[in-house]
Amino acid sequence: MERLNEEGQWIILMAFIISIGIFFLAIVINQSTVIGQTTAEGVLEFPKNDFQDLRSEVFNLSSIYDSSLTDPADRSRINQDIESIALLRKNAVVQYSISNPQIISGKTYVMVNLHYNNGVTSINETAYL
Amino acid sequence: MVNDEAQLYTLEGIAAAIIVVVTMTLVLGTTSIYTPGDTHITDMQLEQLGSDTLRLMDTANSTGARSDLEMIVATYDNRTYFEDLFRGYIRQASGGADSSLQFSASVLYRDDDFGNITSYPLIETQRFSGREPAIRVTRWVQLETRPAGSLPVPHNTLMDAREQVVLVEVLLWRG
CATH class of the missing domain: 1.20.5 (Single alpha-helices involved in coiled-coils or other helix-helix interfaces)
Structure with a gap:
């Protein structure tokens, strides 16, 4: 071999x-x-842009609540605009509420409550502006 | 009689067999083939670009002023300005013209009397066939009244004159 x-x-x-x-x-x-x-x-x-957009819109609304948007009927119509269009086109349940101005520690604030839920992501925010 | 020659050949054979088995496992385990279009990386970049552009357009130059996007929606006749502005902001980073980018923008509003949500087109750079892998970016726009220009039929009569919030929806695709 x-x-x-x-x-x-x-x-x-x-x-x-x-x-x-x-x-x-x-x-x-x-x-x-x-x-x-x-x-x-x-x-x-992740609906980052959706929520940032909604947030800026609601904050913007809260800033005109005392000047040009004082009628409760107008406010509720705009609320319905946002909630129903968001549900139909963005598949998101959106709820927000803007409180009357309140004095906290000597300063005037508006409390904004914001809820966003599109089935995957749920974001809740409470802001004092 | 057993001899101990050719041990290295035997080892080589075993090693090669293991490599072949592992490779085949990997190949057969890959149930789908990913092409760059499947991975949504370009979609993600386009969505970021579109969202940022809409945000830029909806940012006013000074406090209390109205943003460009708001003005475009509010004065419907001025809507060709939307294309110039949108394309201008999109190519801000590269500088060159981005001619392959197509978009179709529309405005969604709610009719308060019936509660219907309807849309009318704002501008379309190319007819959207439905086959292009388009992505959607949106922006809320606050209107003080109904758009001043004449909207397409029947939206002029449908849209309320009240202060309202509408949604600007832009479909973006490469075509």
């Missing part, structure tokens, strides 16, 4: 090490699209 040729073992060993390295790099590339997807979907699913 012919003897096994034992030369070139280092070359074979190096080839192993390099191929294992390439293999792990390939796994990293393979995962990158999936990771990008979960990140992007997480960002898309």
Whole structure:
């Protein structure tokens, strides 16, 4: 029987090490699209812009409650505008209330209560403005 | 008689077999193939861009002034200004014209007498076929009265003249 040729073992060993390295790099590339997807979907699913927009709108309303929006009927119509359009187009249950000015520690504040729930994310806020 | 030659070949064979099995497991375990369009990364970027643009348009230059977006909705006849402004803000970061970006904006309002929510188009850069992967950005706009220009039929009679809050909805896509 012919003897096994034992030369070139280092070359074979190096080839192993390099191929294992390439293999792990390939796994990293393979995962990158999936990771990008979960990140992007997480960002898309969280209604950050919706809530910031709603928040600025309600805060803006609260600032004109004492000047140009004093009629309770007007206020309730605008309340219905926001609540029903948000439910129909944004699939979100929105509720807000703006209190009458109240004096707390010598300063006048308006309390704004804000609720937002789109089935996935629920945000509640109470702000004194 | 058993001899102990060719041990390295045997080891190599075992290692190669393990690599083949692991690779096949990975390949067969991947039930779906992701293309960049499936990953929603561009959608996410477009949504951020659109939201930021609408926010910029709805920010007044000074306290007490009315924002550009509010003025565009309030004076319906001035709506071509919406496209100039929107495109201008969208390309603010890159500087170059973003001609592939298309959008379709509409205004949603509530009719207080019947409680219906209706919409009328504001501007459309290209007809939206429904097949493009469009994303939607919105912005609440507060109106002091009904838009001054003549709205498309029948919205002029449907829309209340009262002070109201309407929703500006923009569909964005690359076309």
